[in-house]
Amino acid sequence: MRVAVVGAGLFGATTAVELARKGHEVDLFDRHSDIMHGASMANCARLHMGYHYPRSPYNGMATQAAEFAERFPDAVVPGRHFYVIPKQGSLTSPEQFLNFCTLHGLPYRTWRPPVVRSDVALCGQVPESLIDLNAVRTQLHGELRGVRLHLGRRFCDAPDFDITVLATYGQGWPESLRYEVCEVALIRLGVHFAGHSVVCIDGPFGCIDPLPGTDMHLLYDVVNSVHAANVGRAPEIPEHLLSLLDCGVVRTAHTRVQAMLQTARGFLRGVGMPEYCGSMFTVRVVLPDVEATDERPTLIRPGERVIRILSGKLGAAPAAAREVAAMVREAVPVG
Ligand SMILES: Cc1cc2nc3c(=O)[nH]c(=O)nc-3n(C[C@H](O)[C@H](O)[C@H](O)COP(=O)(O)OP(=O)(O)OC[C@H]3O[C@@H](n4cnc5c(N)ncnc54)[C@H](O)[C@@H]3O)c2cc1C
Numbered sequence: 001m002r003v004a005v006v007g008a009g010l011f012g013a014t015t016a017v018e019l020a021r022k023g024h025e026v027d028l029f030d031r032h033s034d035i036m037h038g039a040s041m042a043n044c045a046r047l048h049m050g051y052h053y054p055r056s057p058y059n060g061m062a063t064q065a066a067e068f069a070e071r072f073p074d075a076v077v078p079g080r081h082f083y084v085i086p087k088q089g090s091l092t093s094p095e096q097f098l099n100f101c102t103l104h105g106l107p108y109r110t111w112r113p114p115v116v117r118s119d120v121a122l123c124g125q126v127p128e129s130l131i132d133l134n135a136v137r138t139q140l141h142g143e144l145r146g147v148r149l150h151l152g153r154r155f156c157d158a159p160d161f162d163i164t165v166l167a168t169y170g171q172g173w174p175e176s177l178r179y180e181v182c183e184v185a186l187i188r189l190g191v192h193f194a195g196h197s198v199v200c201i202d203g204p205f206g207c208i209d210p211l212p213g214t215d216m217h218l219l220y221d222v223v224n225s226v227h228a229a230n231v232g233r234a235p236e237i238p239e240h241l242l243s244l245l246d247c248g249v250v251r252t253a254h255t256r257v258q259a260m261l262q263t264a265r266g267f268l269r270g271v272g273m274p275e276y277c278g279s280m281f282t283v284r285v286v287l288p289d290v291e292a293t294d295e296r297p298t299l300i301r302p303g304e305r306v307i308r309i310l311s312g313k314l315g316a317a318p319a320a321a322r323e324v325a326a327m328v329r330e331a332v333p334v335g
Helices: 010-021 061-071 094-103 133-146 239-244 257-265 314-330
Strands: 002-006 025-030 076-078 080-085 122-126 129-131 148-151 163-166 177-188 196-200 206-210 217-221 226-232 275-286 299-303 306-310
Touching: 002 010, 010 025, 010 133, 010 163, 010 306, 010 314, 061 129, 061 314, 080 094, 094 122, 163 314, 177 257, 206 257, 217 257, 239 275, 299 314, 306 314
Parallel strands: 002 025, 002 163, 025 148, 080 196, 163 306
Antiparallel strands: 076 129, 080 122, 177 217, 177 226, 177 275, 196 206, 206 217, 299 306
């Protein structure tokens, strides 16, 4: 089968490799000059097991994380990971969170490290990991040797292919989606934060995560990191942020790092005034109207000679690639 994969983010690149391994003739397109140049590089790099989403009915994340770890073993970075419920404002109570963990077999050891404030309602350690996205990209670069790469090229039409896989993170999705222009800031916290990842849930809170391979932390918060949002068929990007999107780490006057730090001080001790190293900006795509559950499933939608992938979480990429390969196997070649 001749397959065009559009979008060389984690999902498109992983799918292209899987299809080539199954014997298909694969062309991979991206408008960027390298693979994993979009949201797949500008995120919080957490290999989710499900703790982050205690209101979601969707709970396949632990299984997906295990499959991801098997697929990209050198990219999985363990560390000290803590989930915190604040005294006020959380949409999930400590009891609900602990019940959720028990129900889904997610280990949670109640324990508070010195970097977490003593006035939180609940704090505990979990066996989650981070993803070294550079290591993933290096592995994929090696595996893509059997795939024809077309980088720096926006893909418009696919007359020469039996099937087109759109792994474009919400571009060309048949229904309305929610698009959020997000900032992830990079900061240098004190040495006492080394290796510590802390997520404060559930609602308008935030997180810090070590950036693998560096002495920096990623800083994100649900309110201040989202610079703009719209529901529709394409993102509406404010003029002043256009040049900042998907171009790696940039230092900009438009950063909201100070507001994000203020959020972090609400659940962390000893934040002080860390060095600001820059920010990454990208568009996040989520389902609209899921505020009640905050669910983040990965959707795969087959159509007429086209298969669309809408990614939810990074850990789902190997499973999505497998599923797409199974659909392509069943498809009938054109002509
Ligand atoms: C701020 C933020 C934090 C996040 N944190 C986490 C986290 O900690 N853990 C987690 O699991 N997930 C997280 N996510 C979600 C995760 O990053 C995404 O689900 C995932 O990276 C999307 O991968 P993708 O391959 O689908 O999309 P992308 O990586 O965006 O790739 C899509 C590619 O399609 C290309 N493209 C689009 N249209 C065309 C076209 N017409 N022609 C050519 N190329 C085209 C784009 O250039 C892009 O490179 C986060 C997301 C954001 C934004």
